[in-house]
Amino acid sequence: MHFVIRRNVWLAGLLALPLLAHATPLEDQWFTVLLDGRKIGAFESKREVKGSQVVTTQALELVLDRAGSHVALGSTETSTETADGQPLAFRSLSRLSGNETIVDGRLRNGAADITTRSSGETRQRRLPWPNGALLPEGQRLAGLRAGLAPGTKYRALSFQPSSLDAAEVVSVVAAPEEVDLPGGRMRLYPVEQTIAFPGAPMKTRAWVDADQTIHKLTMPIMGVELTLLACDHACATAPNQGTDVFERTLMPSPRPLRIEELAGAMRYTLAARDRDAKLALPETDEQRVERRDGAVVVTIRRTAAAHAEAKPDANDYAPNDWLQSKAPEIVRLAQRAVGDARAPRERMQRIEAFVRGFIRTKSLDVGYASALEVARKPEGDCTEHAVLVAALGRALGIATRVVDGLAYAPGFAGKDQVFVPHAWAQAFVDGRWQSFDAALHGFDAGHIALSVGDGDPWRFYSGLDLLGRIELRKAESIAEPIQ
Structure with missing residues (x-):
C-alpha cells in the first residue's frame, strides 16, 4: 500500500556534495550515512584526473527498513569533464531490490545523446542540454571561485544524471563555528544550499574547512535529519543499525x-x-x-x-x-x-x-x-x-x-x-x-x-x-x- 523512499530523492541531496569546492581536492572521501542518528549506509566520492579530463564518481549504498522489511538500494554516478569544468559525459547506475537501471549520456553539439538500459530494454534519445548546466567538476570550480567569506552567495545550475534534470543551487556561506565530528572537534564554515527542485526545494547544510573539504552534511527527510559524516573506509562500511522510515510517514x-x-x-x-x-x-x-x-x-x-x-x-x-x-x-x-x-x-x-x-x-x-x-x-x-x-x-x-x-x-x-x-x-x-x-x-x-x-x-x-x-x-x- 505504501511506497519506498525513492532512490533519486536521496541522491539529489547526497550528490550535491561536489557543489562545494575543494581548493586541493581529495581523491577519495568516505562518509557514514545516518538517519535520525542511526547508521543506514555509506557514501563515497572519488575524483580522478586522467590527462586533460576529470572523472568524478559518487557511490551510495543504503538499507532502509519499512514495516519489518529491508530494502537495499544503491546508486553510482560517474561524470567526465574537461579540466575547466565543461561537461563531456555521464553515467548513472541505480540498483533497487535486484532491479538495475543504467543511463549513459554523451554531450555533442549542445545536446546529450542518452541511452537507457533497464529490464532488458534499451532506449535511445537525444535531449537538449540545459544552458549553463554543470556536472561535479564545474560545480566545484564555481564554488572555488566564490570563496568562503561569510555572507558569500553564489548560484550554479546542477545537472542530475539520475533524473536527467537540472536544478538551480543557491549556496550561502556562514561564519565559522565549532563542529563535533567522529575524529574530534573542528572549526568549520557552514554552507547552506537550496536546491530548486520543482515544487519542493531541498535545503542542505554542509560544513567545510578552510580548504573547502567537506566534513559534514545534513538535510531534512520526512521530518527527521539525514546526516553524512566524513570518516575512513572502515567507519563508513561498518554494519548498519537500521531504522524504520515508514512509521514516520x-x-x-x-x-x-x-x-x-x-x-x-x-x-x-x-x-x-x-x-x-x-x-x-x-x-x-x-x-x-x-x-x-x-x-x-x-x-x-x-x-x-x-x-x-x-x-x-x-x-x-x-x-x-x-x-x-x-x-x-x-x-x-x-x-x-x-x-x-x-x-x-x-x-x-x-x-x-x-x-x-x-x-x-x-x-x-x-x-x-x-x-x-x-x-x-x-x-x-x-x-x-x-x-x-x-x-x-x-x-x-x-x-x-x-x-x-x-x-x-x-x-x-x-x-x-x-x-x-x-x-x-x-x-x-x-x-x-x-x-x-x-x-x-x-x-x-x-x-x-x-x-x-x-x-x-x-x-x-x-x-x-x-x-x-x-x-x-x-x-x-x-x-x-x-x-
Missing part, C-alpha cells in the same frame, strides 16, 4: 472515516508542522485545493468532474523507462486484461481489476519496479500496481499517469485511523482524469494526491518531501460536488 486522522463518507466527497484541512513551509498540492479533476488562514483545504470527490485541469499531452500516451507500454509483454498483457471491452473507461476498469489479481504476491520487499519488471515478476506493493495499470492503459492508446499521495486506512502496521503513503494511476477517460487503484478496492475520497508524474521515481519528490512534515487538522464529509 504515517499521518494520523483526527477521527475515524466511514465507508459511506469515502464513497462521496471529503474536505481535509492540512497544515505544515513548520509554519514557514509552503504546501504545494496538485489540483486534479478529483481534487480541489485552496488556502485558508495558513492552511491548505483539499476537497476530494470520488467521481471526477472535469474542470480546469490540463488535458493530456503526447508524453501521457508514450512509453518511458518506467512505463514500457510498447514492450510486447505489456501489449499482450493489456489485450488479455481488457478482453472485448472497447470503451476507454470500461477498459481501465478491467485493467484495474486484472492487475489487482495479477500481482499475486503483495510484498514490501520490491522497493520500486518498472511496469515491465512487474509483468515478468508479478509482486510488489502499491507502486508496482500503479505503474502496471498506467503502462497497460498506454499500451491501448489511453493517456495515463501515476499519482503519489496518501490513502486512508482504518488500521495499518499497528496504528489506527491513519493516512498511509500510497500510489495509484489516473487515466484520461470521458474527458477527465479519473483515478484507478488496483492495490486497494478502487479509488475513493480517502485518497489525497501529493504529486502527479510519469512513473519515474524522480517525479515523486515533491510529494515525498511532504511526508512526515504535514498534519491533518480536520476531516469533513460534504455533500456538494467539486465545481
Whole structure:
C-alpha cells in the first residue's frame, strides 16, 4: 500500500556534495550515512584526473527498513569533464531490490545523446542540454571561485544524471563555528544550499574547512535529519543499525472515516508542522485545493468532474523507462486484461481489476519496479500496481499517469485511523482524469494526491518531501460536488 523512499530523492541531496569546492581536492572521501542518528549506509566520492579530463564518481549504498522489511538500494554516478569544468559525459547506475537501471549520456553539439538500459530494454534519445548546466567538476570550480567569506552567495545550475534534470543551487556561506565530528572537534564554515527542485526545494547544510573539504552534511527527510559524516573506509562500511522510515510517514486522522463518507466527497484541512513551509498540492479533476488562514483545504470527490485541469499531452500516451507500454509483454498483457471491452473507461476498469489479481504476491520487499519488471515478476506493493495499470492503459492508446499521495486506512502496521503513503494511476477517460487503484478496492475520497508524474521515481519528490512534515487538522464529509 505504501511506497519506498525513492532512490533519486536521496541522491539529489547526497550528490550535491561536489557543489562545494575543494581548493586541493581529495581523491577519495568516505562518509557514514545516518538517519535520525542511526547508521543506514555509506557514501563515497572519488575524483580522478586522467590527462586533460576529470572523472568524478559518487557511490551510495543504503538499507532502509519499512514495516519489518529491508530494502537495499544503491546508486553510482560517474561524470567526465574537461579540466575547466565543461561537461563531456555521464553515467548513472541505480540498483533497487535486484532491479538495475543504467543511463549513459554523451554531450555533442549542445545536446546529450542518452541511452537507457533497464529490464532488458534499451532506449535511445537525444535531449537538449540545459544552458549553463554543470556536472561535479564545474560545480566545484564555481564554488572555488566564490570563496568562503561569510555572507558569500553564489548560484550554479546542477545537472542530475539520475533524473536527467537540472536544478538551480543557491549556496550561502556562514561564519565559522565549532563542529563535533567522529575524529574530534573542528572549526568549520557552514554552507547552506537550496536546491530548486520543482515544487519542493531541498535545503542542505554542509560544513567545510578552510580548504573547502567537506566534513559534514545534513538535510531534512520526512521530518527527521539525514546526516553524512566524513570518516575512513572502515567507519563508513561498518554494519548498519537500521531504522524504520515508514512509521514516520504515517499521518494520523483526527477521527475515524466511514465507508459511506469515502464513497462521496471529503474536505481535509492540512497544515505544515513548520509554519514557514509552503504546501504545494496538485489540483486534479478529483481534487480541489485552496488556502485558508495558513492552511491548505483539499476537497476530494470520488467521481471526477472535469474542470480546469490540463488535458493530456503526447508524453501521457508514450512509453518511458518506467512505463514500457510498447514492450510486447505489456501489449499482450493489456489485450488479455481488457478482453472485448472497447470503451476507454470500461477498459481501465478491467485493467484495474486484472492487475489487482495479477500481482499475486503483495510484498514490501520490491522497493520500486518498472511496469515491465512487474509483468515478468508479478509482486510488489502499491507502486508496482500503479505503474502496471498506467503502462497497460498506454499500451491501448489511453493517456495515463501515476499519482503519489496518501490513502486512508482504518488500521495499518499497528496504528489506527491513519493516512498511509500510497500510489495509484489516473487515466484520461470521458474527458477527465479519473483515478484507478488496483492495490486497494478502487479509488475513493480517502485518497489525497501529493504529486502527479510519469512513473519515474524522480517525479515523486515533491510529494515525498511532504511526508512526515504535514498534519491533518480536520476531516469533513460534504455533500456538494467539486465545481
